[in-house]
Amino acid sequence: MDIKSGYPFWAVKNGLMHAFPALTRDVRCDVAVLGGGISGALIAHELLTHGHSVCVLDKRDIGWGSTSASTALLQYEIDTPMCELAKMYGEDNAVLAYLACMQSIGVLADIAADAGDVAFDLRKSLYFSSQKSHVRRLQAEYALRRKHRFPVHWLDAEDVRTQFGIEAHAAILSDLAAQVDPYRLTYRLLMHAADQGASVHDRCTLKRIVAKPHRVELTSEYGVQVHAKHLVVAAGYESQQFIRQRVAKNRSSYAWISEPVPGGVPHALSKAMLWETRRPYLYARATNDQRVLIGGEDDAFDVPLLRDARLPKKARTLHRKAARLFPTVTLKPSFAWAGTFAETADGLPFFGVHAEHPPSVLFAMAYGGNGITYSTIGARLLRATIEGRQHPLAALFSFRRLGH
Known part of the structure; x- marks a missing residue:
């Protein structure tokens, strides 16, 4: 395959780190x-x-x-919002799934520390509303997480602009996330x-x-x-x-990464990884050598020959979106790639x-x-x-x- x-x-x-x-x-x-x-x-x-x-x-x-x-954003936040998961399987099960994902980040931190030198870093996660019509849904998601004492904070548009320097209608800031070299x-x-x-x-x-x-x-x-x-x-x-x-539908997902940014990555990515409410969503993170990694532009299918052919155009699109998201930083392309991505219905x-x-x-x-x-x-x-x-x-x- x-x-x-x-x-x-x-x-x-x-490179090839070890020959088994x-x-x-x-x-x-x-x-x-x-x-x-x-x-x-x-x-x-x-x-x-x-x-x-x-x-x-x-x-x-x-x-x-x-x-x-893999782009290796380690989040407890599931692609299916807690509110939607609660409608599918009940609130207790939705909370159980989210809580297990949150606890797994601590487990991964210990595993990474024992492994050593794997570019593991704790981060925050900024889940921002990329469309005004998504704000009410985002507020309901925030309320449910707060009800169950998840470490989240509500940010309005001015808060997001002031704290992260990006434009969004609102956002949920989660205190616990991480990233790693997978x-x-x-x-x-x-x-x-x-x-x-x-x-x-x-x-x-x-x-x-x-x-x-x-x-x-x-x-x-x-x-x-x-x-x-x-x-x-x-x-x-x-x-x-x-x-x-x-049990899952295969899609193609695309990723783009910059050269190391002189002076360091954008302020927002020095604090958090970012992802949006639109589906399929755009997401961004930094690497420990000061690159910006951005992904998304998913296709609803996974055909290798078409994926190969679409990669150059998708890479240009991701570059443009990165430039719009971080207009004060000059980002030079380094690599782009794509891969199979499978989604389950829930x-x-x-x-x-x-x-x-x-x-x-x-x-x-x-x-x-x-x-x-x-x-x-x-x-x-x-x-x-x-x-x-x-x-x-x-x-x-x-x-x-x-x-x-």
């Missing part, structure tokens, strides 16, 4: 993780830390799938996992997967086998090919078993704009499932909410 176009910044910046060995001999482990991106790395880290033997497999180089194209974090976690005894193998193509209720057998194209008690499918947007049911992820597979097979589909925070939650949820324990989000984040 062709899941990205152009030159994703993280892979260019970091080929799978040349049979492996026995508790859990096989299919996918060597940020989701697979976080899951492997969680399992290994709690005493489970792990084997990670990826058909590409580690981190070279959608992880390399490619670097993935490598750091899996390098550490290998040091701790995990089997990590990239450029490994599987030709057969045989799953029974209590065991799974994976066979590579060269006949080497991995025998595990459980398989976690964490293959990003390609995980959908393992089930017939369509903005929530899927973790756990699916009726089409035996219980030894678990899925990690951390789709939507909260992919990394979802994966952090999902790692703990999947470990609980493997250990025979209940997790508070097991039902809400399962396929059962779709009737399966």
Whole structure:
């Protein structure tokens, strides 16, 4: 599956950080993780830390799938506003999902600190109303979050202009968000996992997967086998090919990044990451080497050849929008890229078993704009499932909410 176009910044910046060995001999482990991106790395880290033997497999180089194209805005705010989520699943479930995402940022901070040198920084998040008609809806969202004691502040147009130097009709300022280099974090976690005894193998193509209720057998194209008690499918947007049911819609999303800004990034981005109420939304963040990263311009479909062809025009559009958002700063283009982006109907992820597979097979589909925070939650949820324990989000984040 062709899941990205152009030159994703993280892979260019970091290069090939480590060469993992080929799978040349049979492996026995508790859990096989299919996918060597940020989701697979976080899951492997969680399992290994709690005493489970792990084997990670990826058909590409580690981190070279959608992880390399991620813009890595770490927010507790879900693409589906809390008000809308409450209408779908009840207020208690909406709060539970948002609270879990907020707590995951602290978990990620600890993981990043242990990994070291992954450009993790805490930030605020400014969710601004890009259209006047969105203000009333934004006020309702703010009121519900305040009711449940989320750390948010209401800003009117003058507040946004004074504090952040941008034009917006109103905004919710959230105290807790973060950003990270997702490619670097993935490598750091899996390098550490290998040091701790995990089997990590990239450029490994599987030709057969045989799953029974209590065991799974994976066979590579060269006949080497991995025998595990459980398989976690964490293959990003390609995980959908393992089930017939369509649980998400693939889109193309675009990103653009500037050269380092002389004198530093715009004031707003030194304090917060920005995203708007319009859908599909525009978003912006800084990098730790003083670049401006802006993304959006999503297509409602994902056709690789069209995505490739549209990238130059989309990059110019994102550059213009960045210049309008930050008119006092001169931004010079550096790289642009695009990638597959999957959205679920409710903005929530899927973790756990699916009726089409035996219980030894678990899925990690951390789709939507909260992919990394979802994966952090999902790692703990999947470990609980493997250990025979209940997790508070097991039902809400399962396929059962779709009737399966």
